[in-house]
Amino acid sequence: MNTPQGASTVTATRPTPTPLAIASLQPELTGLDPDAPVKLRAQDVSIRYGDRVAVRDVTLDVPEHSVMAFIGPSGCGKSTVLRCFDRMNDLIPGAAVEGRVELDGEDVYAPSVLPVEVRRKVGLVFQRPNPFPMSIYENVAFGPRRHGEQGKARLDDVVERSLRQAALWDEVKDDLRKKSGLSLSGGQQQRLCIARTLATDPEVILMDEPCSALDPIATLKIEELIGQLKVDYTIVIVTHNMQQAARVSDRTAFFTLGEDRAGYLVELDETLRIFTNPANQLTEDYVSGRFG
Amino acid sequence: MRRVLAADRLATAVLWAVAVFVILVLVAIIAYFVIESIPTFSLAFLFADPSLTEIGGIGPVLWNSVYMLVLTMLLTVPLGVLGGIYMAEYAGEGRLTNAIRFSQELISSVPSIVVGLFGFALFVAATGWGFTALGGALTLMVFNLPLLLRLSEQAIRTVPADERAASLALGATKWQTIRHAVLPVAIPGVVTGIVLTAGRVFGEAAALLFTAGLSTPTRYDFSNLNLLDPQSPWSPFRNATTLSVFIWKSNSEGLGNYVHEVANMSSMVLIVMVLAFNLGSRWLGGALQRHVSGL
Numbered sequence: 274m275n276t277p278q279g280a281s282t283v284t285a286t287r288p289t290p291t292p293l294a295i296a297s298l299q300p301e302l303t304g305l306d307p308d309a310p311v312k313l314r315a316q317d318v319s320i321r322y323g324d325r326v327a328v329r330d331v332t333l334d335v336p337e338h339s340v341m342a343f344i345g346p347s348g349c350g351k352s353t354v355l356r357c358f359d360r361m362n363d364l365i366p367g368a369a370v371e372g373r374v375e376l377d378g379e380d381v382y383a384p385s386v387l388p389v390e391v392r393r394k395v396g397l398v399f400q401r402p403n404p405f406p407m408s409i410y411e412n413v414a415f416g417p418r419r420h421g422e423q424g425k426a427r428l429d430d431v432v433e434r435s436l437r438q439a440a441l442w443d444e445v446k447d448d449l450r451k452k453s454g455l456s457l458s459g460g461q462q463q464r465l466c467i468a469r470t471l472a473t474d475p476e477v478i479l480m481d482e483p484c485s486a487l488d489p490i491a492t493l494k495i496e497e498l499i500g501q502l503k504v505d506y507t508i509v510i511v512t513h514n515m516q517q518a519a520r521v522s523d524r525t526a527f528f529t530l531g532e533d534r535a536g537y538l539v540e541l542d543e544t545l546r547i548f549t550n551p552a553n554q555l556t557e558d559y560v561s562g563r564f565g
Numbered sequence: 566m567r568r569v570l571a572a573d574r575l576a577t578a579v580l581w582a583v584a585v586f587v588i589l590v591l592v593a594i595i596a597y598f599v600i601e602s603i604p605t606f607s608l609a610f611l612f613a614d615p616s617l618t619e620i621g622g623i624g625p626v627l628w629n630s631v632y633m634l635v636l637t638m639l640l641t642v643p644l645g646v647l648g649g650i651y652m653a654e655y656a657g658e659g660r661l662t663n664a665i666r667f668s669q670e671l672i673s674s675v676p677s678i679v680v681g682l683f684g685f686a687l688f689v690a691a692t693g694w695g696f697t698a699l700g701g702a703l704t705l706m707v708f709n710l711p712l713l714l715r716l717s718e719q720a721i722r723t724v725p726a727d728e729r730a731a732s733l734a735l736g737a738t739k740w741q742t743i744r745h746a747v748l749p750v751a752i753p754g755v756v757t758g759i760v761l762t763a764g765r766v767f768g769e770a771a772a773l774l775f776t777a778g779l780s781t782p783t784r785y786d787f788s789n790l791n792l793l794d795p796q797s798p799w800s801p802f803r804n805a806t807t808l809s810v811f812i813w814k815s816n817s818e819g820l821g822n823y824v825h826e827v828a829n830m831s832s833m834v835l836i837v838m839v840l841a842f843n844l845g846s847r848w849l850g851g852a853l854q855r856h857v858s859g860l
Contacts, residue, residue: 359734364733389738390736392733396734396735399730401727403728403730405728405732407749407857407858407860408859410859411858411859415735415737415746416735416736419736419745420736450859450860452860469731470735473735
């Protein structure tokens with residue numbers, strides 16, 4: 274019953290859409306570009322930790338310059354899938370990825386590809402804000418410096434541009450070298466972490482529950498920021514908060530745990546459809562709060 | 566409820582008492598030597614050569630102590646810190662690391678006089694150098710390296726995994742991550758390790774008796790820069806009695822009228838030096854961290 278199906282086959286068996294759902298399918302109403310190139314692709318991806326299969330047979334496409342939300346109950350493998358796109362799973366001993374993961378059509382796990390190169394193109398914002406115990410300036414300059422940038426003027430530029438993009442510049446511009454990143458509030462720290470990621474000039478930004486440690490006002494600021502960033506970046510966000518998924522994302526992927534305790538992708542569709550007229554009963558139950 | 570509060574108060578009082586006791590002991594030791602030394606102390610004692618004044622001076626042995634400290638740390642710090650990085654970041658768990666840890670603990674628990682005899686056999690006799698500062702420094706390295714290794718490894722291990730993950734996620738390589746994200750956070754712990762090790766070098770006597778020797782010239786000619794000349798104060802190939810060894814010697818086999826005073830004053834100098842070194846290193850560690858964190 275719970276055998277996972279590729280998202281495409283699920284959408285093929287979709288029931289007759291309601292008028293609201295039909296509206297969501299029209300590009301001019303949703304603002305989604307149906308011809309946008311695929312930025313990230315997972316093809317039959319299964320991820321194991323030692324003997325335990327954490328998540329199995331995930332197939333999904335993330336179009337360029339859009340926001341995709343991963344939702345689902347705890348332990349269903351959302352973060353695990355997220356972290357295979359920048360090879361951060363490599364850091365966990367015993368983690369193994371099967372299937373194909375692509376960035377711009379290139380195999381991210383090809384033997385010739387260095388994880389360092391992938392991570393320069395695919396940034397990651399963590400659940401808990403984790404600035405370095407350094408000045409605000411050094412936090413943002415960290416990535417560019419490691420990538421070989423030494424010119425002071427150019428570093429100054431990157432730091433200012435990134436902090437502006439992360440909507441933090443006005444709050445910190447007088448304390449760049451005076452204050453530690455750790456002295457900022459939780460919401461400011463998370464925006465600093467976003468700025469730090471932007472400074473490395475990535476193409477994709479992965480966010481692993483970026484607001485779960487923040488208060489509602491700080492959360493709202495991050496959500497506004499995501500709306501602005503998707504113009505230039507492709508964003509994938511894992512969230513436990515369904516309202517957040519509904520507010521920030523263009524498409525939503527719903528994961529759950531199968532009877533074999535492995536997570537799998539139940540359904541992937543435009544966000545409006547997932548929340549109003551999902552194809553799968555499990556999705557319906559989850560978004561309406563009946564389980565999970 | 567009342568009993569719980571009473572227990573709480575009792576615990577607080579006991580812990581306070583223990584802390585006060587420890588501090589009192591420390592203050593008492595310092596006070597004892599300061600009071601004992603004041604009547605006879607003079608600057609001349611610190612720097613003059615032993616034959617000039619009636620009491621003598623500790624100029625040469627003080628110089629030897631500083632020289633020995635620097636030489637030992639030059640040998641120990643790079644190996645200890647790099648080894649600590651290896652153990653914490655690269656070695657992983659396995660037979661090799663277990664064997665290394667086991668030998669670390671083993672060497673740490675060997676009495677220093679035994680390490681001294683080992684040093685004598687290897688760096689004095691087998692090499693044919695005789696009693697030299699270098700032999701002393703190498704012997705001190707033998708029993709300080711395991712300590713520094715373990716302290717640096719611990720300091721590096723306590724850096725939160727978040728710091729590493731954040732750096733790697735920004736596209737930094739493993740070495741860049743260690744160098745720029747992990748070490749800056751670990752610096753205070755590493756500096757503490759270095760200070761502890763240095764304190765042991767400064768205070769060590771037993772391991773040096775048979776390695777750096779018990780004799781020293783009465784005066785050094787600092788313009789003699791020949792590193793191979795056993796008379797040059799800069800040469801590692803010379804006898805180098807340190808302050809600690811000197812204290813032991815004057816107390817156990819000293820003959821003059823002022824043996825007791827000399828031992829007391831030397832002890833005071835030793836304690837003050839160790840104290841100054843500790844405070845100085847703390848300041849240095851803080852300054853280093855401020856430098857790397859851009860604050």
